[in-house]
Amino acid sequence: xxxxxxxxxxxxxxxxxxxxxxxxxxxxxxxxxxxxxxxxxxxxxxxxxxxxxxxxxxxxxxxxxxxxxxxxxxxxxxxxxxxxxxxxxxxxxxxxxxxxxxxxxxxxxxxxxxxxxxxxxxxxxxxxxxxxxxxxxxxxxxxxxxxxxxxxxxxxxxxxxxxxxxxxxxxxxxxxxxxxxxxxxxxxxxxxxxxxxxxxxxxx
Amino acid sequence: xxxxxxxxxxxxxxxxxxxxxxxxxxxxxxxxxxxxxxxxxxxxxxxxxxxxxxxxxxxxxxxxxxxxxxxxxxxxxxxxxxxxxxxxxxxxxxxxxxxxxxxxxxxxxxxxxxxxxxxxxxxxxxxxxxxxxxxxxxxxxxxxxxxxxxxxxxxxxxxxxxxxxxxxxxxxxxxxxxxxxxxxxxxxxxxxxxxxxxxxxxxx
DNA sequence: TACTATTAATTGATCAATCAATAAAGGGGA
DNA sequence: TCCCCTTTATTGATTGATCAATTAATAGTA
Numbered sequence: 296x297x298x299x300x301x302x303x304x305x306x307x308x309x310x311x312x313x314x315x316x317x318x319x320x321x322x323x324x325x326x327x328x329x330x331x332x333x334x335x336x337x338x339x340x341x342x343x344x345x346x347x348x349x350x351x352x353x354x355x356x357x358x359x360x361x362x363x364x365x366x367x368x369x370x371x372x373x374x375x376x377x378x379x380x381x382x383x384x385x386x387x388x389x390x391x392x393x394x395x396x397x398x399x400x401x402x403x404x405x406x407x408x409x410x411x412x413x414x415x416x417x418x419x420x421x422x423x424x425x426x427x428x429x430x431x432x433x434x435x436x437x438x439x440x441x442x443x444x445x446x447x448x449x450x451x452x453x454x455x456x457x458x459x460x461x462x463x464x465x466x467x468x469x470x471x472x473x474x475x476x477x478x479x480x481x482x483x484x485x486x487x488x489x490x491x492x493x494x495x496x497x498x499x
Numbered sequence: 500x501x502x503x504x505x506x507x508x509x510x511x512x513x514x515x516x517x518x519x520x521x522x523x524x525x526x527x528x529x530x531x532x533x534x535x536x537x538x539x540x541x542x543x544x545x546x547x548x549x550x551x552x553x554x555x556x557x558x559x560x561x562x563x564x565x566x567x568x569x570x571x572x573x574x575x576x577x578x579x580x581x582x583x584x585x586x587x588x589x590x591x592x593x594x595x596x597x598x599x600x601x602x603x604x605x606x607x608x609x610x611x612x613x614x615x616x617x618x619x620x621x622x623x624x625x626x627x628x629x630x631x632x633x634x635x636x637x638x639x640x641x642x643x644x645x646x647x648x649x650x651x652x653x654x655x656x657x658x659x660x661x662x663x664x665x666x667x668x669x670x671x672x673x674x675x676x677x678x679x680x681x682x683x684x685x686x687x688x689x690x691x692x693x694x695x696x697x698x699x700x701x702x703x
Numbered sequence: 704t705a706c707t708a709t710t711a712a713t714t715g716a717t718c719a720a721t722c723a724a725t726a727a728a729g730g731g732g733a
Numbered sequence: 734t735c736c737c738c739t740t741t742a743t744t745g746a747t748t749g750a751t752c753a754a755t756t757a758a759t760a761g762t763a
């Protein structure tokens with residue numbers, strides 16, 4: 296099976312990309328099939344129904360084709376023994392490095408999570424929950440190794456990711472938050488610093 | 500001015516509350532005037548146009564009547580000299596204590612912030628920016644007092660608020676995040692702990 | 704090659720349903 | 734009566750979706 300995969304049917308992909316742009320700017324209800332067709336450069340909106348069941352289906356496919364974006368975690372797997380400063384900095388850097396597409400996907404997910412619990416659930420499962428899961432395991436291991444003092448890793452994992460969120464929110468949702476001019480690297484350095492000092496083993 | 504406050508014009512308030520419910524569940528575009536009328540228990544959607552200019556105006560009024568919800572900061576003003584553990588705990592507790600209405604308002608703002616930059620801007624100005632502003636001033640003062648080591652307060656203010664955000668997000672947007680059963684108080688205690696130890700003055 | 708038969712992709716026209724908004728007409732208390 | 738509130742009825746525009754019909758691409762046959 297899968298032999299005719301010579302040249303992708305560009306259309307489908309074009310429509311998906313146009314749909315991401317329109318959905319992320321206007322939301323599910325605000326976006327129109329005709330608007331997406333226009334954005335995709337096709338002359339008839341009927342064509343969309345050739346490739347997709349309906350608007351709902353199109354939306355789902357847009358998500359499916361973009362949500363598994365947080366693949367960086369996979370690369371973090373073999374880092375369980377590496378020292379915290381490096382791992383946390385790397386993870387944070389990956390978290391804050393968002394390109395145009397990722398920003399759109401995140402905006403889309405956040406916007407729709409409000410209206411569609413199932414979108415929120417799927418997103419959490421493949422994104423944040425995976426990152427948090429790794430962090431819990433990693434921080435737990437570092438406690439075992441005596442590099443961090445014993446504590447509730449459910450909480451510290453949340454806390455570390457959280458420290459970076461306002462910075463991320465400034466880029467994706469609330470530009471006004473960037474007003475103080477703090478750069479990603481500065482904030483990352485300070486955050487890692489506070490976090491690690493805060494979890495330093497008792498005896499120095 | 501404001502003298503005709505004879506008997507509550509229940510209608511207007513009823514419509515506003517119904518509108519908050521519908522807008523927060525379906526978003527601006529997803530909500531319909533008819534749906535809001537039905538939710539408000541009035542027989543005709545035309546009545547809404549007696550009290551409000553149009554859908555846009557109604558939406559704006561819903562926001563205006565609910566956004567200045569983060570009033571807790573005002574009460575924090577006179578706390579500049581109080582020790583960090585108490586202040587941070589209090590602030591965090593206020594931050595995490597969200598009732599039904601506040602949750603709806605937050606969901607509404609987040610959902611629309613994606614689509615309407617001006618909503619995002621107004622929200623940030625009266626909410627997060629005010630809290631961050633207080634925190635920057637407070638943390639700076641604590642550094643002066645020698646209770647915290649010198650550092651970039653733009654970053655630490657962000658970081659502290661951020662530490663609480665995943666917990667908040669679990670309640671408002673992504674219920675799946677609550678799966679590990681971590682309570683608000685537990686997370687708050689751990690967070691304050693990490694944060695303050697992380698900023699402890701050098702000489703112990 | 705050349706001609707034909709099938710399938711895939713694309714179009715413009717059109718549908719009923721629904722939308723926000725307006726117009727017109729009560730209704731009830733002063 | 735007048736005025737504030739409320740409803741019924743209706744508007745024109747737009748929505749998601751379906752349709753028949755046309756074009757482009759592919760496969761089969763000789």
